[in-house]
Amino acid sequence: MEKRIAVIDMKAFYAFVECVERGLNPFTTPLAVCDPTRGDGTVVMSVSPFLKEMGVPSVCRRRELPNVPGMILAQPRMSLYIKKSAEIINIVLNYVGEDDIHVYSIDEFFVNLGPYLKAYNCTAYQFVRKLQKEITSKTGLLTTAGLSYNMFMAKAALDLDGKKKPPYIAQWTKADVKNKLWKVTPLSKIWGISHGYEARLNALGIETVGQLANADKNLLKAKLGVMGEQLWEHANGIDNTDLREKYIPEDTSFSNGQVLMRDYSPEEAKLILKEMNDDLAMRLRTRGKTTRRLGVAVRYTFSEGGGFSHQVTLDYPTDDTDKIYEDLLKIYEKYVGNHKIRGVYITYSQLESNLYEQLNLFEVGHIDTTKRDMTRAIDDLKRKYGKDTILRASALLEESTAKERHNQIGGHHK
Amino acid sequence: MSDRGMKKWAPFSSLIEQATCLEEMKYQRNKIDKPILTDDQKEKINYVLQSYKKGQEVKIKFFNDGYLYYINTQIKRIDLENRRLILEHGKLDFSNIIDIDTNEFF
Numbered sequence: 209m210e211k212r213i214a215v216i217d218m219k220a221f222y223a224f225v226e227c228v229e230r231g232l233n234p235f236t237t238p239l240a241v242c243d244p245t246r247g248d249g250t251v252v253m254s255v256s257p258f259l260k261e262m263g264v265p266s267v268c269r270r271r272e273l274p275n276v277p278g279m280i281l282a283q284p285r286m287s288l289y290i291k292k293s294a295e296i297i298n299i300v301l302n303y304v305g306e307d308d309i310h311v312y313s314i315d316e317f318f319v320n321l322g323p324y325l326k327a328y329n330c331t332a333y334q335f336v337r338k339l340q341k342e343i344t345s346k347t348g349l350l351t352t353a354g355l356s357y358n359m360f361m362a363k364a365a366l367d368l369d370g371k372k373k374p375p376y377i378a379q380w381t382k383a384d385v386k387n388k389l390w391k392v393t394p395l396s397k398i399w400g401i402s403h404g405y406e407a408r409l410n411a412l413g414i415e416t417v418g419q420l421a422n423a424d425k426n427l428l429k430a431k432l433g434v435m436g437e438q439l440w441e442h443a444n445g446i447d448n449t450d451l452r453e454k455y456i457p458e459d460t461s462f463s464n465g466q467v468l469m470r471d472y473s474p475e476e477a478k479l480i481l482k483e484m485n486d487d488l489a490m491r492l493r494t495r496g497k498t499t500r501r502l503g504v505a506v507r508y509t510f511s512e513g514g515g516f517s518h519q520v521t522l523d524y525p526t527d528d529t530d531k532i533y534e535d536l537l538k539i540y541e542k543y544v545g546n547h548k549i550r551g552v553y554i555t556y557s558q559l560e561s562n563l564y565e566q567l568n569l570f571e572v573g574h575i576d577t578t579k580r581d582m583t584r585a586i587d588d589l590k591r592k593y594g595k596d597t598i599l600r601a602s603a604l605l606e607e608s609t610a611k612e613r614h615n616q617i618g619g620h621h622k
Numbered sequence: 623m624s625d626r627g628m629k630k631w632a633p634f635s636s637l638i639e640q641a642t643c644l645e646e647m648k649y650q651r652n653k654i655d656k657p658i659l660t661d662d663q664k665e666k667i668n669y670v671l672q673s674y675k676k677g678q679e680v681k682i683k684f685f686n687d688g689y690l691y692y693i694n695t696q697i698k699r700i701d702l703e704n705r706r707l708i709l710e711h712g713k714l715d716f717s718n719i720i721d722i723d724t725n726e727f728f
Contacts (some may be wrong), residue, residue: 290640294647306648312633314640359631400630438626448627455628491638617639 211319212332217352221315222254226282230346244281288615320451352376360447385445390418465553483610489529498525499556507551653688683721
């Protein structure tokens with residue numbers, strides 16, 4: 209059976225959601241999702257189709273927005289977008305099984321249609337149209353779609369064709385490899401080719417996808433490694449990925465970092481270190497891991513530039529907040545000196561499972577079950593009622609950023 | 623073929639909250655209604671409980687929040703007043719019991 213894969217993407221997702229929530233038409237409303245409480249260097253996360261048509265790039269800075277009368281700057285509401293995204297997946301799950309959807313990002317997902325066409329007695333194209341219509345009628349949001357015989361070609365159909373104009377769907381066949389894909393230039397328009405790869409391919413005399421497809425595969429492999437082979441296959445419309453095969457990347461490290469809103473003294477920044485460690489250690493425990501290697505990185509004030517980054521390996525792995533903080537602080541105090549600080553980052557690596565613990569001859573009783581039970585209870589409370597349920601009293605200090613950061617998702621307003 | 627497979631389509635899971643939200647949505651939609659027991663099934667549960675001897679291991683199938691679970695445990699007490707079992711670790715309402723089996727080898 210030939211595979212039928214669709215990729216569906218939400219048009220100008222965040223901006224569209226904000227328009228729909230306000231009862232406005234995104235095609236006639238100048239709306240940009242961009243936190244109005246932050247400075248003019250704030251990133252614009254999404255713009256309405258109306259602004260896009262005026263030539264505003266999808267991602268820019270607030271100061272680059274044109275001066276349009278009636279411009280609406282919408283404060284990001286990340287949790288609303290995440291909820292809407294789940295709502296859309298929920299609609300699709302009414303038609304296909306969980307294994308046949310691959311959620312690629314907050315506004316994009318792949319669907320494996322092949323197994324369902326007989327049961328629904330329709331073509332892949334009709335199926336996708338039905339999904340698109342239902343999503344629009346239930347959520348008011350607009351989707352764009354690409355449809356083809358594998359994941360890469362579906363994505364190419366979407367990005368290079370379907371996204372652009374109504375009816376917001378494009379179906380590419382094997383013939384379109386030559387007719388459409390091979391015509392594409394510059395190469396970075398293709399999914400999976402970064403500007404870096406584009407430059408390296410250009411250096412080999414390859415400017416269009418057609419040239420890439422007809423280049424010597426072994427040469428590409430020798431020059432660019434496994435990626436070279438992958439790019440050659442994509443250029444020939446080959447992608448044997450099985451959407452049902454689940455790739456679950458194993459956690460290899462956890463990290464957390466923030467740029468501060470003002471310069472901090474080395475003493476003040478200790479609190480930032482502590483607060484980030486509280487959150488990250490909880491994430492570590494939630495994932496059932498312990499860490500054996502800790503890192504601290506600090507960025508000095510902008511005018512001074514520079515900073516440091518150092519790591520240590522522990523004698524035994526741990527998930528104990530206080531123990532980790534103690535060791536992070538040792539690194540921090542050793543290197544911090546007397547600089548003004550603008551950024552703090554921490555990492556845990558060399559992760560191990562928390563299902564077993566190494567007994568330690570020299571620190572009798574380092575496995576403190578009472579404390580562990582208490583930590584577990586606190587974690588449970590935070591998971592159930594939010595991270596602000598139990599805070600250190602120091603969260604009330606002016607220099608604390610804990611509450612503010614708990615009110616953010618991915619660095620943007622919740 | 624050295625295809626990287628789904629690895630190359632791995633999402634940039636920078637939004638941990640999105641993954642959590644999807645899990646919750648799937649959890650909600652995969653919930654089932656509490657099974658309705660036949661008289662025979664109820665009779666069997668009743669029989670096993672009445673002939674239960676202290677210290678016996680039981681395997682209980684029970685319903686909780688849309689899902690079925692199994693537990694191997696001992697019954698400490700049958701609390702008729704509140705219509706529930708007192709188990710080694712926790713309590714279980716009669717109404718959530720779907721099935722019970724004892725280990726009959728004693």
